[in-house]
Amino acid sequence: MDTEIHSLLANIWFFIIGLMLFIYVVLDGFDLGVGILSLFTRDDNHRTIMMKSIESVWDANETWLVLLGGALFGAFPLVFAITLQSLYIPVMVMLFALIFRGVAFEFRHHARNNAPWNLMFGYSSLAAGLAQGLAFGSLISGLGITEGDYQGNVWGWFTPFSALVALGVVSGYSLLGATYLMIKTEGAIQRISSAQAYIAAVLEIVILMTAVILAAQLNPYFAARWADTGTGYYLDFFLVLAVFAFIMLIRAVRMKFELRAFFWSVIISLASFTAVTIGYYPYMIPASISLTQAASSSKTLIFMLSTIGFLIPVMLVYSGYQYLVFRGKVHLDEHRD
Secondary structure, three states: OHHHHHHHHHHHHHHHHHHHHHHHHHHHHHHHHHHHHHHHOOOHHHHHHHHHOOOOOHHHHOHHHHHHHHHHHHHOHHHHHHHHHHOHHHHHHHHHHHHHHHHHHHHHOOOOOOHHHHHHHHHHHHHHHHHHHHHHHHHHHOOOEEOOEEOOOOOOOOOHHHHHHHHHHHHHHHHHHHHHHHHHOOOHHHHHHHHHHHHHHHHHHHHHHHHHHHHHHHOHHHHHHHHOHHHHHHHHHHHHHHHHHHHHHHHHHHOOOHHHHHHHHHHHHHHHHHHHHHHHOOEEEOOOEEHHHHOOOHHHHHHHHOOHHHHHHHHHHHHHHHHHHOOOOOOHHHOOO
């Protein structure tokens, strides 16, 4: 009975952490995407409007990453420890990139020459996205764990597969950023963002399908899950959903349906994320460490439900209210240095 309760609690926290990760990917993903796209404009007024569109929400979006780290440490400490040990370099690159990005965002408003801060903002956003993709790609590859210990070297996280996933994450963030800018801007910036959404969407769907095929070839467990009648059906469903969302996204961009374009870009991310989760469930680290092996004691998981679990709806309400307050188009004349 105790084992069943512990397994249930581990699965609940697996869902909660997955939810927090997905919310972070969408919310911080679009503002990282805006930062990445800022590298492709030479018009300082356009860049100012792009940064203005996220200045009221970018720091709150990153709160989900802090909450995610705390929840992972408390609910699955073994995974937290192994992840930091094996992914130390990409994790540290991500953290420093997020710090430099925040510094560049604030200093740009007060510097006489804002060109260096523009570059720091854009390249820090790109570095954060690449680091997250490299870490995620390495994680779903299995990390080379044997009997609960990391057996790789300090560069074991860098593989052709993790590099492909990193490019997929950057293209996904760029897609979210481009469709978000379609909502928040108008005129030339909106037209440019629409074109960028096309390119990012094509890249993301191609990389997604390539990564799924490679994952099945590189990881026998994922291939077995895909071949299984039950789980294979769900995997196929979410991959088809991703393709359908891609088609609907292209239509929405063409018809200038701003909200729908962002909605379908989120659905592509959701379908991709869910397919990966189903493919590797019930492992936290594929074919190495399962949910129940990695989870804390039942008492700890129950205590966390009454603390961190309570914060999630509060943060959701706050985020929703924040976007409601700062809704509408952004214009250059609203900016103040």
